[in-house]
Amino acid sequence: MTAELIHRLHFAFTITFHYLFPQLTMGLGLLIVVLKSVALKTGDETWDRAARFWGRIFAINFVFGVVTGIPMEFEFGTNWARFSRISGGVIGQPLAMEGVFSFFLESAFLGLFLYGENRISRVMHWFSAVMVFLGSWISGFFIIVTDAWMQHPVAYDRLPDGQFEVLSFWQLLLNPWGLLQYVHNMTGAVVTGSFVMAAVGAFYLLEGQRKEYARIFLKVGVITGAIASFAIIFPTGDLAGKYVARNQPAAMAAMEGLFKSEIGAPMVLMGQPNEETGEIDNPIVVNDVLSFLIYGTTKAEVKGLDQFPQDQRPTALPLLFYAYHIMAGLGTWFVLLMAVAALLLWRGRLYTARWVQWALLLSFPLPYIANTAGWMTAELGRQPWLIYGLMRTSEGYSNTVSASNGLFTLIGFMGLYTLLGLLFTVLIYREISNGPEPKPHAAETVAAD
Amino acid sequence: MMGFLWFWLVAVMIVGYVVLDGFDLGVGVLHLFLVRNEAERKATLASIGPVWDGNEVWLLAGGGTLYFAFPLLYASAFSGFYLPLMIVLWLLILRGVSLEIRNHLEVGVWQSLLDGVFGLASALLAIFYGAALANVLRGVPLQADGYFFLPLWTTWQPGVSPGILDWYTVIGGLVALVALTMHGALWVTIKTSGELEQRARGIVTPLWAFLVLLTLLSLAATIIVRPASLDNYFHYPVTFVVPAGVVASLAAVWIWNRNAQPLKAFLASSLYLFFMLAGACWGLYPTLMPATTGAANDITLSRALSGPHTLAVGIAWWTFGMALAVGYIVFVYSRFRGKVDAHGAAH
Numbered sequence: 001m002t003a004e005l006i007h008r009l010h011f012a013f014t015i016t017f018h019y020l021f022p023q024l025t026m027g028l029g030l031l032i033v034v035l036k037s038v039a040l041k042t043g044d045e046t047w048d049r050a051a052r053f054w055g056r057i058f059a060i061n062f063v064f065g066v067v068t069g070i071p072m073e074f075e076f077g078t079n080w081a082r083f084s085r086i087s088g089g090v091i092g093q094p095l096a097m098e099g100v101f102s103f104f105l106e107s108a109f110l111g112l113f114l115y116g117e118n119r120i121s122r123v124m125h126w127f128s129a130v131m132v133f134l135g136s137w138i139s140g141f142f143i144i145v146t147d148a149w150m151q152h153p154v155a156y157d158r159l160p161d162g163q164f165e166v167l168s169f170w171q172l173l174l175n176p177w178g179l180l181q182y183v184h185n186m187t188g189a190v191v192t193g194s195f196v197m198a199a200v201g202a203f204y205l206l207e208g209q210r211k212e213y214a215r216i217f218l219k220v221g222v223i224t225g226a227i228a229s230f231a232i233i234f235p236t237g238d239l240a241g242k243y244v245a246r247n248q249p250a251a252m253a254a255m256e257g258l259f260k261s262e263i264g265a266p267m268v269l270m271g272q273p274n275e276e277t278g279e280i281d282n283p284i285v286v287n288d289v290l291s292f293l294i295y296g297t298t299k300a301e302v303k304g305l306d307q308f309p310q311d312q313r314p315t316a317l318p319l320l321f322y323a324y325h326i327m328a329g330l331g332t333w334f335v336l337l338m339a340v341a342a343l344l345l346w347r348g349r350l351y352t353a354r355w356v357q358w359a360l361l362l363s364f365p366l367p368y369i370a371n372t373a374g375w376m377t378a379e380l381g382r383q384p385w386l387i388y389g390l391m392r393t394s395e396g397y398s399n400t401v402s403a404s405n406g407l408f409t410l411i412g413f414m415g416l417y418t419l420l421g422l423l424f425t426v427l428i429y430r431e432i433s434n435g436p437e438p439k440p441h442a443a444e445t446v447a448a449d
Numbered sequence: 450m451m452g453f454l455w456f457w458l459v460a461v462m463i464v465g466y467v468v469l470d471g472f473d474l475g476v477g478v479l480h481l482f483l484v485r486n487e488a489e490r491k492a493t494l495a496s497i498g499p500v501w502d503g504n505e506v507w508l509l510a511g512g513g514t515l516y517f518a519f520p521l522l523y524a525s526a527f528s529g530f531y532l533p534l535m536i537v538l539w540l541l542i543l544r545g546v547s548l549e550i551r552n553h554l555e556v557g558v559w560q561s562l563l564d565g566v567f568g569l570a571s572a573l574l575a576i577f578y579g580a581a582l583a584n585v586l587r588g589v590p591l592q593a594d595g596y597f598f599l600p601l602w603t604t605w606q607p608g609v610s611p612g613i614l615d616w617y618t619v620i621g622g623l624v625a626l627v628a629l630t631m632h633g634a635l636w637v638t639i640k641t642s643g644e645l646e647q648r649a650r651g652i653v654t655p656l657w658a659f660l661v662l663l664t665l666l667s668l669a670a671t672i673i674v675r676p677a678s679l680d681n682y683f684h685y686p687v688t689f690v691v692p693a694g695v696v697a698s699l700a701a702v703w704i705w706n707r708n709a710q711p712l713k714a715f716l717a718s719s720l721y722l723f724f725m726l727a728g729a730c731w732g733l734y735p736t737l738m739p740a741t742t743g744a745a746n747d748i749t750l751s752r753a754l755s756g757p758h759t760l761a762v763g764i765a766w767w768t769f770g771m772a773l774a775v776g777y778i779v780f781v782y783s784r785f786r787g788k789v790d791a792h793g794a795a796h
Contacts, residue, residue, distance in 0.1 A: 077527025088520025096513025165756030
């Protein structure tokens with residue numbers, strides 16, 4: 001295995017595992033604000049207990065996000081030194097800003113939220129939930145800004161020694177690619193959070209216990225989930241897709257498996273791209289739809305891979321194609337399921353419709369898969385570039401760190417993360433089993449016990 | 450001018466991290482042998498529960514600041530110290546998870562395991578941080594292109610091709626271990642009461658004696674390994690105030706601890722850490738990372754500094770952001786002011 005491949009796998013593995021946690025942090029952060037707001041407004045203790053229950057799950061999830069997040073900032077330097085050396089002046093900024101503007105805020109108010117409920121007023125406790133939510137969403141923003149500059153470099157200049165430097169702070173932060181991906185990505189996080197909340201509600205109802213809480217979870221989860229599932233496709237996904245098609249046409253052609261340019265390009269729903277024949281095997285296609293989705297008319301020409309020289313096409317074509325199709329396919333399922341659940345909720349029948357409850361329960365892993373596939377689509381689509389059009393991936397990894405040393409630490413991370421994954425599952429399972437009600441043997445305690 | 454400013458801003462972030470997360474690590478080491486029962490353990494851990502995560506943020510914010518202000522240093526040092534940094538990451542993961550998760554697992558055996566992991570990871574982190582600083586002070590085998598790669602150990606001797614660990618960097622690791630353990634003991638003295646407080650106060654004395662010896666040893670060793678560390682001091686003799694500050698803060702720790710004024714003793718210990726780090730930075734300035742392969746390969750301030758536009762943009766948001774951050778930090782510490790109660794009721 002080459003050093004380049006090892007360094008790519010190293011980053012891909014650690015970031016993929018890491019992002020399982022922040023997506024729930026960001027989604028749940030919003031939902032906890034909803035629970036706390038209702039509790040504050042109505043003074044209903046049940047909603048406060050519901051918020052505390054999700055606060056405990058949030059706390060566990062948050063720790064796993066923090067500890068798996070630290071390696072990410074380090075890996076820019078450890079595994080991608082040549083990239084960091086020339087781009088640090090630009091993307092080092094949003095990464096440092098994430099620490100300064102988001103992590104201090106988030107950690108300070110999370111401490112208050114989890115440990116301080118008996119030391120601060122109700123309004124202040126609600127406020128700390130809002131600040132935790134804000135902190136996590138600001139953090140997401142700076143990461144997307146960082147990625148956006150690699151996808152679509154703006155506001156930069158090149159110094160004589162080859163380094164990039166920022167020309168405009170605001171243009172860097174308001175990179176249109178970043179803004180589009182940000183709303184799309186945050187909507188994705190809300191989908192994860194609401195599916196998880198709805199699934200726990202469904203689980204309790206199917207078990208015939210904790211019905212009071214189950215209804216709260218289902219109601220909040222399904223309403224938010226329906227809005228977010230719709231928004232992930234339209235307008236956020238639609239806009240992001242159009243922007244990719246205009247700015248990274250080679251990525252779009254690969255995502256769609258369009259080998260040859262076509263007027264009235266079809267959309268492939270399923271199939272296997274065959275790089276040798278340049279065709280899709282076992283295709284299920286809908287004619288003209290791709291042209292329509294990108295350009296608003298079935299007559300438009302969409303560029304195929306044949307328009308791009310071999311060394312500018314995404315390198316992992318089939319994986320990119322599958323990642324994109326998994327994301328889009330699951331997104332469609334989310335809309336269908338949540339639309340049905342929301343309809344039943346509105347008609348007052350959701351709490352008795354066991355088959356929908358089963359579907360909600362079993363669907364909770366799917367947003368994780370969809371979010372992961374979405375990131376894979378974005379980052380594989382960027383290939384073979386590390387900074388789109390400016391620096392190739394093969395020019396960016398640390399060439400002083402050998403493939404052997406890279407593999408050594410990759411295996412270490414795999415072992416450690418397997419352990420973390422097991423621990424996380426056990427801990428969350430225990431919290432869900434213990435449930436939101438106060439423990440019978442103790443007076444109502446207020447913190448992350 | 451921008452270079453001077455950013456050099457010290459990064460130094461401030463590092464000092465902030467060491468002073469704040471330093472006591473978390475110290476508490477981690479100390480709880481292994483200080484506490485006598487579950488209630489004491491809970492109280493000890495509750496003393497850092499609400500703050501450790503925020504303290505760790507200084508590492509991330511500092512790393513990010515280093516990244517954009519000195520990209521060459523960040524790229525070179527992080528890839529060159531690849532193996533020990535990865536070990537530090539694993540230890541940070543184990544430390545954070547074991548501390549936070551023990552409260553969610555009410556099973557004795559697992560709690561014991563997690564406590565052990567937490568203590569051991571904290572101790573190793575302290576040692577690695579000390580050794581890391583010693584590696585920078587000693588110098589690394591930089592090539593002309595600005596890169597290097599260090600194995601974990603070679604002959605255990607400083608020289609042209611050293612390893613991460615040699616006798617000099619091991620001394621650095623021990624200084625950090627003892628200094629942070631003492632720092633943590635002072636924190637426990639502030640935050641707990643009764644017998645536990647007394648025992649924490651008692652343990653400061655032997656740690657202090659060790660620390661005095663190790664501090665002197667490390668100063669002497671630094672002068673032997675890199676005599677140029679003294680150049681700035683002789684050039685600006687007024688800066689001998691920094692080593693004088695080390696001595697004075699050590700003396701103050703002893704006096705205030707004996708007089709049962711833990712907050713003052715803790716602040717003196719923070720000052721000690723500040724003077725030690727500032728002294729090391731001043732010994733290096735304007736070099737950021739010396740080369741064992743000849744001074745021409747040194748990574749210097751001017752060589753590593755980002756472009757002027759980047760730094761001008763950075764200074765604006767950094768000042769604003771850190772002012773906000775200090776605001777939250779003061780607010781949170783003031784909310785959690787005072788002793789944790791004996792049953793660890795912060796949980």
